Amino acid sequence: MSTSNLHEFIQIDAAQLVTQAIAALERAYAPYSGYPVGAAVLGDDGRVYAGCNIENAVYPLTICAERVAITKAISEGAQHILAVAVATANGGTPCGSCRQVMREFGAPTMPVFIARSDGSYRQRTLEELLPEGFSAADLTEK
Numbered sequence: 001m002s003t004s005n006l007h008e009f010i011q012i013d014a015a016q017l018v019t020q021a022i023a024a025l026e027r028a029y030a031p032y033s034g035y036p037v038g039a040a041v042l043g044d045d046g047r048v049y050a051g052c053n054i055e056n057a058v059y060p061l062t063i064c065a066e067r068v069a070i071t072k073a074i075s076e077g078a079q080h081i082l083a084v085a086v087a088t089a090n091g092g093t094p095c096g097s098c099r100q101v102m103r104e105f106g107a108p109t110m111p112v113f114i115a116r117s118d119g120s121y122r123q124r125t126l127e128e129l130l131p132e133g134f135s136a137a138d139l140t141e142k
C-alpha cells in the first residue's frame with residue numbers, strides 16, 4: 001500500500017481526540033487572557049498531535065492551540081490533517097485564523113469536534129465553520 005492512500009484506513013476516534021484536547025488544555029500557558037485552550041489533531045500519518053495556546057507578554061505573539069497542534073503535525077511529517085478537536089471550559093469555537101490554517105491542510109469535509117472540559121462536544125465540518133474558504137486552488141483556477 002502506498003503512503004498516499006494510507007489515510008483512507010485511519011479511523012477517526014472522536015472521543016480519543018477530545019480526551020487528548022482536554023489533556024492539552026491543562027498545559028495551556030494563558031496568564032493574560034485566563035482562557036486556556038487545548039487542541040488535538042489527527043494527521044494522515046495516523047498520529048495525534050496535541051497543542052495548547054501559548055501567550056506572550058507581547059500579546060499579538062500569542063499562538064492558538066489549534067495552530068500549535070497543526071504546526072507540530074506538519075513539522076513532524078504529516079502532510080494533511082484528518083480531524084481536529086478543540087477544548088475549552090465553555091465550548092468556544094476555533095477563531096477565524098485557525099479555521100483558515102485548518103483549510104490549508106484539511107478537506108472541507110474534515111470533522112471538527114468542539115468540546116467542553118467536561119468531555120461533551122459538538123461536531124461540525126470545516127466547511128460549516130469556513131464556508132467558501134480560500135484555498136490553494138483559488139490561486140491556480142482561472
Ligand code: THU
Pocket residue numbers: 030033035036037052053054055062063064065066093094095098
Ligand atoms: N485561542 C485559541 O487558542 N484558539 C482559538 O481558536 C481561539 C482563541 C486562545 C488565544 C488566546 O490565548 C486566548 O484563547 C484568548 O483569545
